[in-house]
Amino acid sequence: MDMEQIVSLCKRRGFVFQSSEIYGGLNGFWDYGPLGVELKRNIKNAWWQDMVLAHDDLNVLPGAPGQYSMTGIDSTIIMHPQIWKCSGHYDLFIDKMVDCKECKGRFREDHIPGTPCPIKPSKMVGQHDKCSLTEPRDFNLMFKTTLGALGTEDDAAFLRPETAQGIFVNFKNVIDSTRYRLPLGIAQVGKSFRNEITPRNFTFRSREFEQMEIEFFCHPNESADWYRYWRDRRMKWYQDYGVGSERLRLREHASDELSHYSIGTADIEYAFPFLSEGEYGELEGIAHRGDFDLRSHMEGKLDEKTRPLQVQLGPDGKPKWRGSGKDLSYRDDLTNEKYVPHVIEPSAGADRATLAIICEAYHEDEAPDEEGKGEKRTVLRFHPRLAPIKAAILPLVKKDGMPEMAKDIYLALKKHFNVFYDEKSSVGRRYRRQDEAGTPYCITIDGQSLQDGTVTIRDRDTLQQERIKAADCMQVVRDKVS
Ligand code: ATP
Numbered sequence: 001m002d003m004e005q006i007v008s009l010c011k012r013r014g015f016v017f018q019s020s021e022i023y024g025g026l027n028g029f030w031d032y033g034p035l036g037v038e039l040k041r042n043i044k045n046a047w048w049q050d051m052v053l054a055h056d057d058l059n060v061l062p063g064a065p066g067q068y069s070m071t072g073i074d075s076t077i078i079m080h081p082q083i084w085k086c087s088g089h090y091d092l093f094i095d096k097m098v099d100c101k102e103c104k105g106r107f108r109e110d111h112i113p114g115t116p117c118p119i120k121p122s123k124m125v126g127q128h129d130k131c132s133l134t135e136p137r138d139f140n141l142m143f144k145t146t147l148g149a150l151g152t153e154d155d156a157a158f159l160r161p162e163t164a165q166g167i168f169v170n171f172k173n174v175i176d177s178t179r180y181r182l183p184l185g186i187a188q189v190g191k192s193f194r195n196e197i198t199p200r201n202f203t204f205r206s207r208e209f210e211q212m213e214i215e216f217f218c219h220p221n222e223s224a225d226w227y228r229y230w231r232d233r234r235m236k237w238y239q240d241y242g243v244g245s246e247r248l249r250l251r252e253h254a255s256d257e258l259s260h261y262s263i264g265t266a267d268i269e270y271a272f273p274f275l276s277e278g279e280y281g282e283l284e285g286i287a288h289r290g291d292f293d294l295r296s297h298m299e300g301k302l303d304e305k306t307r308p309l310q311v312q313l314g315p316d317g318k319p320k321w322r323g324s325g326k327d328l329s330y331r332d333d334l335t336n337e338k339y340v341p342h343v344i345e346p347s348a349g350a351d352r353a354t355l356a357i358i359c360e361a362y363h364e365d366e367a368p369d370e371e372g373k374g375e376k377r378t379v380l381r382f383h384p385r386l387a388p389i390k391a392a393i394l395p396l397v398k399k400d401g402m403p404e405m406a407k408d409i410y411l412a413l414k415k416h417f418n419v420f421y422d423e424k425s426s427v428g429r430r431y432r433r434q435d436e437a438g439t440p441y442c443i444t445i446d447g448q449s450l451q452d453g454t455v456t457i458r459d460r461d462t463l464q465q466e467r468i469k470a471a472d473c474m475q476v477v478r479d480k481v482s
Contacts, residue, residue, distance in 0.1 A: 001362050002191040004170055008201055009378065013437055015039065015358065016203060024033070028207035030351075038388035038418055040210075042240075044189050046385055047212045047348070048072070052187050063232055065424060068216075070181040073174065075166025076392025077191060078157050085321035086296045087096050088304070089142060089158075096136035097197050100125070108197045109136045114276065115198070126217055141194040143207075149450060158194035166190075167215040168293045170304040171326055171341075182330055183226065189350065201274045203351045204281055209227045210350035215343050217330070220291070221340035224263050227288040231266045234286055234346045238268060238353075241383045243360045247271040248278060260307050261290035270349075270356040283356055284348035294328045306334060307325040308429040327423040353453055357386060361438060367463055370428040380438030389439040390417040391457075391477050394430050397448040398423050406445040409455070409473055431451075435460055441480060443473060 010016040014033030017024040031038055055070040057091035066454050084090045104120045107125055117125045126133055143159040160166065167186045174186055189212045218226045253265040265287040269280035292309060296302045299320030303312035314320040322455045331338045361381045368373040384390065393410040394420045395402035403423055410421040420439065422430050427444060434442055442458040449455050450472065457476060468476055 001273055001364075003202065003272075004104065006273065006359060006362055009038050009362070009380075009436070010036070010202075010358065028196055028205070029204045030206055034389040036354070039357070039382070039386060039438075040350060041357045042388065043353050043357065044212060044233045046241065047237075047350075047353075048187065049191060051185070051214060055236065061233075061287070062302055063067065064229050065222055066183065068185065068218075069180045070185045070187065070214075071174065071178065071180060072189075073167060073170055074188060074190065075170060076192075077160050078147070079160060079166060079169070081157050082321070082324075083169060083297070084142065084158050086323055087168075087293065087294070088301060089161055089165075090140075090321070091301075092140040093142055093161060094140050095197055097139040098136050099134045100136065102130045102131040106197060111198060112270070114279075135335045139195075139197055141196065142190075143193045143195050146382045150401070152459070160192050160346070162192050163190045163211045164215060164293075164347065165186045167213070168297055168328075169324075171215075171217065171294065172326065172429070173446075175330065181333070183222070184218065185214045185216040187212070187214045189213075195225040195450070201272065203348050204272060204274070205356050206351060209352075212348045212350050212353075213249050214346045214379065215293075217341035217343055218347070220339060220342045223288060223290070223344065226344050227264050227286070230344050230346050231286045232349070233285055235268055238283065238356075240387060241357065242357055242381070243270065245360065247360065248283075248356075249278070259304055260288075263288040263290075270352075270359075273359055281352070283352050284346060286344070286346045289343040289345050291342055293343060293374075294340050295323075297323050298326060298328045299323045367431075367435070368425060370450070375428075377432055377433075377435050379435040379460060382438035382440070384440040387435070387438045387440050387481070388418065389420045389437055391441040391443055391473075392420045392422055392430070392434045392439050394421075394427055394442055395423050396427055396444055400443045400447070401450050402447075405449055405470070406443075408468055409443060410459045413474060413477060416474065417481065418476075441477060445479075 012036055015036035017031045018030035018032050019031050020026045052070045052072050057067060057069045068111055098107050098109050098214045105118055107115055112125045115125045117123050117128055119128050119130060143164040144160050145157055147157045149190055167188055191208060192211045193208050196205050196207055216226060238248055247270055249269050251267045251269055258265055267282045268284040270283050275281055288457055292302055296356045300311040302309040303319040312320045327340055337355045364380050367377045369375040393406050395406040401460060410419060413419045431442055440460045444456045453470050454467045455470050456467055458465045
């Protein structure tokens, strides 16, 4: 599998298109087409269902230090600008940018070693005699916008670069408006924006993307155990959806990579086909964040270099960035203990998960054509729960009452699943098209169907065909895709 094949399949079959393509495209922005929107939505729904809605809060899950609750919110993309000052994004959310005076290229300093120089013959950036790189400069990745009509610097606001802060600033609202006790995870799925210096590698590094984040609030004494639980639980989630190969790995950060306040951070990484041998790209980060975020929003931005953490002071000796002054601590109503919770943050990207799932599903193999001869096919082996189309309904031929029977089945299933009706071209070609879209099941209505009310159901991966009663289609598909 190489990246070009994946990108071309994504375009050809309507998974991903370049944004604004008819105007030449816009670097770092991608649109999801008819199949892509379903795939990505299924991934986000599976995450929400598994993490939040179907979470068992009455029992202790395997590996968990205890019972816990999960709930969700949906906060705005533009928030009070002070939030980004207290979170550290205003001062610290920067990449080092380097320009080449010769080729006019712009590069992220930490990406230079793996970046090809546009000057021919091909070499890496900085390796040509002609290369003339500037000193690295800070570049803040937050997109700036203005609120209201005056447009002064005081009206500046930012598009959120992560969904996490919307959860921190709503922590008290959630606790006060519900009966949840800690430990509690608050989840959010939504768009984030980063003005990446060099967006690249298809959807992997985009300027507009979606995140699926949990902020898990717990007692400080238990936070190390909860960190380990979430790290392993999130790794298992990808494996459960078929990203289980040697391309997936969990990388624990070394202690010199950690923030002072953090007990641990781990990345779940995937060996994307656009990376060199042995390189991995981050799918999700799981970080132990201590009480850094809640305290920063209470007292003012904390100085990450202090231990224990202290509010960062400006030249006048006052907090450099003032917090909200609101009490974001938690009182346990059973023990009456009051504390600022520690936070574990599993932060995943929906677009990177979608891309990894497409890469992992991509296979080329052989399947028999109508005459039984082996024919090369491209197949996306999506987990049935994630597949954009769950079943295709195909009349064998366009006559003898087969389309009528097929349409009845199609309309009955369509109320419950995303199914596809296709009567054009030979059935073999229709199977190939569904294989390429990752449809796990094809239901075919043939001559026998009209006589005894049965249909065949073909499995995309085993190619086995089973005969079932037409009336059972709904239940059979439900059992297979849920
Ligand atoms: P990277 O080092 O690759 O820039 P990061 O460490 O800055 O990523 P986080 O801030 O931890 O990323 O964001 C959490 C998740 O959000 C990432 O694991 C990734 O899945 C997703 N994400 C972050 N930046 C982008 C982006 N530019 N495009 C697509 N997804 C992204």
